[in-house]
Amino acid sequence: MTPRPTGALYALRGLALALAAIAGLVAFWLFLQFGDADGLDLLDVARALLILISTLWLAWGAVQALIGLTSQAKAPPSDTDAPIRGRSVILMPVYNEDPTTTFTRVAAMDASIAATGDPARIDVAILSDTRNPEIAQREETLFARLVAERDALGRFFYRRRAQNTGKKAGNIEEFITRSGGAYDYALILDADSLMEGETILRMIRRMEAEPRLGLLQTLPKITRAQSRFGRAMQFSASFFSPVFARGLAMMQGETGPFWGHNALVRVRAFAESCGLPVLRGAPPFGGHVMSHDYVEAALLARAGWVVRLDDDLEGSYEEGPENIVDHAKRDRRWCQGNLQHSRIIGAPGLRPWSRFVFAQGIMAYIAPLFWIGFLIASIIAPMVAAPVNYFPVPGWPFPYFPPSEASKAIGLAIGIFGLLLLPKVLIATCAAMTGRAQGFGGAQIAFASTLAELAFSSLTAPILLLFTTRSVFQVFLGRDGGWPTNNRGDGRLSLSESFAASHWITSTGLIGMAATYFLAPGLFLWLLPVGLPMIFAPVLLWWSSQPSRSALMTTPSELETPEVLTLHDTILARWQTPEPGAPNPQVARNG
């Protein structure tokens, strides 16, 4: 039953790794040449190694995009009209979210399934880990309304755990141990997920068509972003991510990813393979597994189940953070979860690709440390460099000027920028040629949006770099970040909130630029694109959280609202208007 990667798959993985390694080694060699101009010292070698690792990481992302551009997402063979035999349930874990918004999403998905006319029965279980008693009370009241409105007595279920042990993974596990026997397939969602009924049915049919399939992941698109930051993320997720995901899908074979939501699992496979133990020791490295999804995908693959990313499936949506602070909060949790995987990467029996995925996740968070290490080493390098000897030959009256290797440094900088820019520019070019850009406002707007996204991500990158670095240090110092509720909704920041969240970044930027000015004045201009966004971080945080109505960053879901989103908007509007003659739920409950 265990699927084995084919020779072609190994060859593709090998080629991708080789290309990334070549890029890293070229950068390493160029930097050594540059450093050798005035004599190599230990700091030069250290900086060359840091450049090697950082370039390798950048090149790996670029190669993934290049591979993704070489193919189109295709639907696997399955009978699209086959009757669904298995029993399915949609699992909606909630944790202190606004129940009106969350429950109306359930109603919209159920209505979307009903609109297909398919006779398949799909239950819904709302799995609450809500700690706030007022929200919990509203959940119970609104659940009754949801059941009545969707005529779902005996088909919709709700339960709230007394203790939220194991967070989301524990929540799902509790459901399976209590009710898993009633179902063949479970669609795991997040509180902000929305999926078209047609997509859900297609996923179930694909799972029925492939008995080895343990987990089927979709590529959710971010929707309903309002702010500049949110819309940039939304555009990036819609325009660039599918190409990166295609590249990933081609390389991972049957050892695909699980991103924790908008994915269908075979309940028996999940129950047999994905029971998560509590890791030895205390958090952040011990305790409950935080980023459980990657681990569950690895465990399914270890047990011989196919884990697949079907990136051809449309109709899968989520919402994203609207500002950098919320993004950083979520990233803090993901950082801890990914670094905790260093405890799991050596788990017995894992497939090599699963270990590689864990390594990638860890690298995604420690890569900024290599860049910062390189910048700091470059600032202090002039202090420790030996003075240039212009008269190396005793008695020779004329000075000797060592050859400048600045061209190598400039070549290296161009190469690194190329790795950052080229994949996105190529994606925009391909989108214009294939017509995909039409969904993004046309080729010109899509190209302008790409340039705007590049400028925007260049401005925010130094800020995110420091947030990530702080998260990594917090985890290394043993600080558990806990499990804060995701902020969903408006997300607009005031200047004072922005300053409170980022004054330490401003201070870091000021100290860094002052140190550069005095210690390495030759680097001052080069480091301005990094230092200025840090210094003006509060303004950037505030500005990027403000609403955006620009034609730039247009996405298909903005041009044509997906049906399930329209359904949700309609139902939400109705729920937010009190029903005529309806009793006040609070009064009805208490009396």
Place this chain on the structure above:
Amino acid sequence: MTAPFSPVAARQTATRALSPEALLAGPGALPDAPMAMPAQELEHPQGLLRRMIAALLPDRFAAPSAGARL
């Protein structure tokens, strides 16, 4: 004039008649269909360093074999 009979409307009325507590304790409660979910092995019983040292050291503390000297 008599309203046409609608099973959906009748069910909805019946659902609305249930209090939230009755709904959660009754038809809205999760089905009782337990399934085992055994905890998987993620960590070796010993850390990497201990395992490496154990692999390098001769097996001095193994129990004597029940071999030729008996």
